[in-house]
Amino acid sequence: MLHPVGELPAAVYWRRRLVVLALLLAVLAGGGWLVLMLVSRQDGDASAAAAATSSAGSSARPPALERVVPSVASVSAPTPPEVLAAEALPSPAAPPSPAAGDPCSDDMISLEVRTPPTVAPGSKPTFELLVGNVSAVPCVRALDKGLQELQLFDSAGTRVWGSNDCFPEVSADTRTLAPGEVVAFPVLWGGLTSEPSCTVARSTPAAGAYALRGRLDSKISADAPLTIG
Numbered sequence: 001m002l003h004p005v006g007e008l009p010a011a012v013y014w015r016r017r018l019v020v021l022a023l024l025l026a027v028l029a030g031g032g033w034l035v036l037m038l039v040s041r042q043d044g045d046a047s048a049a050a051a052a053t054s055s056a057g058s059s060a061r062p063p064a065l066e067r068v069v070p071s072v073a074s075v076s077a078p079t080p081p082e083v084l085a086a087e088a089l090p091s092p093a094a095p096p097s098p099a100a101g102d103p104c105s106d107d108m109i110s111l112e113v114r115t116p117p118t119v120a121p122g123s124k125p126t127f128e129l130l131v132g133n134v135s136a137v138p139c140v141r142a143l144d145k146g147l148q149e150l151q152l153f154d155s156a157g158t159r160v161w162g163s164n165d166c167f168p169e170v171s172a173d174t175r176t177l178a179p180g181e182v183v184a185f186p187v188l189w190g191g192l193t194s195e196p197s198c199t200v201a202r203s204t205p206a207a208g209a210y211a212l213r214g215r216l217d218s219k220i221s222a223d224a225p226l227t228i229g
Helices: 010-060 064-068 081-088
Strands: 109-114 126-133 139-142 148-154 159-162 174-177 182-188 208-216 224-228
Touching: 109 208, 109 224, 126 139, 126 148, 126 174, 126 208, 148 182
Parallel strands: none
Antiparallel strands: 109 126, 126 182, 139 174, 148 159, 148 208, 208 224
């Protein structure tokens, strides 16, 4: 093997051996490179498949923080007790409308005092107490004399006279007032001061500005101005 024998010179045989050896090495190198490429491709496919699987798993499952802490949208706040109580209570029913023949409430009547604008000191003027039905239906109201009263106040708001102080009247007067009907009750003033017990000496009020106020049981009128002078 190391000493070729033939008709040709030895160098020729050595060159042939080197060529064959080179071809063999080239074949071996090419085969190794092919095997290496196949292995590399398989590793790359496996890595891609693993990455795809991991990505799919991550998208299917919520992040770890969301699995532990629920989102704000999924948490329902408790309803306050006062809201629950309000929802449980039935809606208040509207008050029934007054029917014909029902008692006249204070809201169903008007009360007004009519007086001369000016009276002379010591005179005995007549005032009027006017009661009217301002509702849309007839109603019943007690108009007893004992329920009626006129009171006189000076500019400081001090009461100086009352119609029931010294000469109270008693009567039973219950009436059915038609819608829009107004009833007038005259009241005579003696021109002197008074107080509820009528035990204090009475005198003539001084000249000046006064206010006259009417009352029918619990209904109070607006003040009517009165000038004495």
